Structures are given as structure tokens and as C-alpha cells.
Amino acid sequence: MIPLKFDKNKKEKKRINFKVIATGIVAITLIGIVGISIGRFSGTNPIGPGVVLDGITTIESGFNKGFTFLQANIKELINYKKNANEVSKLDKEKEDLKQQVIDLNEKLDEVESLENLKKSLNFIDEKYKENRISASVVAKNDGNWYDSFTIGAGSDDGVKKESIVVNGNGLVGIVYEVSKDYSKAISLLDTKSSVSFKLMKDSKFKGVITQNTNLENKENYKNKGYLQGYMFETSYDVLPGDVIITSGLGLYPEGIPIGEVDKVIDDKNKSMKFVVIKPYVNFKNIDDVTIIEPRNIG
Incomplete structure (x- = not known):
């Protein structure tokens, strides 16, 4: 019974040590990130330019460009359907006006024709x-x-x-x-x-x-x-x-x-x-x- 109890305590100690180590790694990582940020905005960088900072800068630049593109074109994208409807409406009005001009010209031709026929009667005894x-x-x-x-x-x-x-x-x-x-x-x-x-x-x-x-x-x-x-x-x-x-x-x-x-x-x-x-x-x-x-x- 004693050996079994000894083994159980040993396993518990190992699990605690692992948690401590993991917590320490996370803490160190967070401290590093904070340090990088402080160094960047304060004009000093304790670890100097490195791979991590370059990666963060690249990601941030790409994100800014994408945001700028969306900001510049989002209005047109939102209003696309509205613009399409306006164009369709204008085309319809154009066709209506064209038909009105045709009808008006036909009426003018009819009036001119009648006037010419009336004028021709002046030539007849x-x-x-x-x-x-x-x-x-x-x-x-x-x-x-x-x-x-x-x-x-x-x-x-x-x-x-x-x-x-x-x-x-x-x-x-x-x-x-x-x-x-x-x-x-x-x-x-x-x-x-x-x-x-x-x-x-x-x-x-x-x-x-x-x-x-x-x-x-x-x-x-x-x-x-x-x-x-x-x-x-x-x-x-x-x-x-x-x-x-x-x-x-x-x-x-x-x-x-x-x-x-x-x-x-x-x-x-x-x-x-x-x-x-x-x-x-x-x-x-x-x-x-x-x-x-x-x-x-x-």
C-alpha cells in the first residue's frame, strides 16, 4: 500500500510543476509583447527590430490598406442597386420622350399636309x-x-x-x-x-x-x-x-x-x-x- 501512495504523490508534483512552467511562459510572452509595444510607441525598442515586429507591422499595413479600400468603395457598393434602378428609370423616360417626339412629328406632318391641301384649293376655279x-x-x-x-x-x-x-x-x-x-x-x-x-x-x-x-x-x-x-x-x-x-x-x-x-x-x-x-x-x-x-x- 505504501509504494502506491508514493507514486501518486509523485504524479501530483509533476502536474503542479507543469502548470507553473506553462504559466511562466505565458507571463513572459505577455511581458515581451508589452515591452515591444512600449518600445515602439516610445521610440525605443529593447529587443531591436526583429522578426516578430516586422510580422506585426506587415499584418497591420495589410489590414490598413484593406480597410482604406473598403472605406473608399463601400458607398458605391451599397448604392449599386439604387444606381441601377435610377439608370433603368432614366432609360424608360428616354424611350417615352422619344415616342412623344415621334407622335408630335406625325401630328405636325398631318397638320402640314392639311395646310398644303387647303392651299392647293386656291389654285382651283x-x-x-x-x-x-x-x-x-x-x-x-x-x-x-x-x-x-x-x-x-x-x-x-x-x-x-x-x-x-x-x-x-x-x-x-x-x-x-x-x-x-x-x-x-x-x-x-x-x-x-x-x-x-x-x-x-x-x-x-x-x-x-x-x-x-x-x-x-x-x-x-x-x-x-x-x-x-x-x-x-x-x-x-x-x-x-x-x-x-x-x-x-x-x-x-x-x-x-x-x-x-x-x-x-x-x-x-x-x-x-x-x-x-x-x-x-x-x-x-x-x-x-x-x-x-x-x-x-x-
């Missing part, structure tokens, strides 16, 4: 105003110029063959074919078209517009969208800038504006006086027209 039809151009020939085109109104609407076509700027052309729902017309640029005109300054000075002239530069004039013609008499006093209108001879009622004289060319060998005319109608863009019932000249 009272006896023709009751037999007029407003319609839109729905198709055209190939190329830049409206030599021929299709109107979205036909016999069901009262359109007849040889009806006169005008718009808010002046004379456009004449209908040559009529179907139930649409009509086909040629403009003054077409070689099959011709119209008698007179000078506004003197109704005695008359001539004919036709693209079938023998002018040297006739193709150049046509490429500009200009009209060509000649005067009935070489003695007629015609000058650039003179306004020409329909004379009332033939199918076209009197007084419809056509354009202004751009150039006068005398051909003394054939005793002809040619004129090049800049039309009032833009034959590159014809949208809405007024169709006038043809004159009964039979």
Missing part, C-alpha cells in the same frame, strides 16, 4: 372645287424623281381618267389610269406629259412644257428635276425669274402655279425660244395630293 378628292401617294416609279406614281384613290372615290393632280405647291401631273381602289398618274417630268402655260406678268406670252425638246443639255436639266419647254413666239419677252402658270388651254384649268423660268435659250436656226423652268413642286417628295375632275372640252 370655284366650279371645280365641288369635284375634288384628297388622297395620298402610295407608290412611285424607280429612281429619285416622281415621273409616275400611284394614288390611293380610285373610281369608287370618284377619280376619273385625265383628272388633274396638284398639291400645295402647284401642278403635279395628270391621271392616266383608274382602277377601283387606286389611280396611276404621270408628273410633268414624264416625257408623255405636256401642258400649256403663260407668263403671269403677261397672259399673252404663252408656251408649252414638254420634256421632248432637242436642247443640248436636256438630260442635265432633267437630272436636276427641271422642266423644259418653248414659247409659241420668239418675240415674247421672257426672262429668268418670270413666274409661269397654266394657261387654261387643253385639259388643265387656268391659273395653277407651275414654277419660275431658270434659263432662256434662243435657237435662231429653228426660230425657237426654249425655256428651262424650276418647278414649285418638289418632284423628289410627293406625299398628299388633290385630284380635280377633268374639264369637259369635247
